[in-house]
């Protein structure tokens with residue numbers, strides 16, 4: 001009998017812990033260009049907009065403003081890394097540059113997956129991945145990522161205490177003792193070198209430390225659907241309906257061609273899955289079979 005080969009160490013970690021690291025997936029040139037492009041985006045952000053995102057930090061939406069963002073979405077070494085994890089035909093959903101400004105506090109614990117009513121929410125393998133590109137080296141002092149390994153599939157006391165996604169009210173919780181800002185014995189820091197790629201299951205509980213340094217710390221979070229062709233029609237309809245940014249009409253033909261295989265293209269008539277990221281404690285508990 002042919003036994004199937006064991007998963008690669010990176011895939012095993014993604015399945016077990018909810019994230020893995022692909023070292024030096026981006027080049028210094030790519031990272032330097034992204035730093036310039038994101039700084040230009042942040043420079044245009046008004047104080048009101050910044051205030052609206054509270055403790056998420058300085059937050060922009062990636063809308064193909066500069067060609068380097070298309071380079072990042074279609075970055076072949078990242079797509080190769082996904083293929084080596086077993087995700088050969090991913091689709092891209094959206095992207096967000098986020099800056100943790102000098103001397104600002106931590107980001108609250110949260111999960112990114114917003115469709116908890118769907119059976120895919122309980123699938124051992126992820127249906128949504130975050131690809132996080134940090135544009136500086138990170139460590140605890142400047143706000144590196146932290147993760148609660150295994151919390152994409154196993155219950156953690158935090159689940160009962162927080163809203164389930166960025167839609168929650170935690171952006172404006174100022175009490176540093178709120179459970180969403182606490183430290184937990186099982187949390188791990190994920191420090192990176194600029195150019196490393198953090199691949200995570202959108203269901204894993206994650207947060208960042210505060211930035212106690214004098215320098216801005218930027219991450220670009222890109223969301224992909226790694227198993228788009230296996231997802232239900234209702235989920236694909238839900239992703240399509242909540243697609244925030246499409247490539248603009250004036251994007252160059254060359255960029256459009258590179259993006260084409262990654263774009264969402266659901267045209268069916270299924271009822272779109274319900275976005276319930278902010279209200280779904282009960283549905284999530286039910287769908288994952290938690291007590």
Ligand SMILES: O=C(O)CCC(=O)C(=O)O
Nearest residue numbers: 098107112145208219221
């Ligand atoms: O700012 C960070 O380090 C993490 C960002 C994040 O959690 C997210 O984009 O979901």
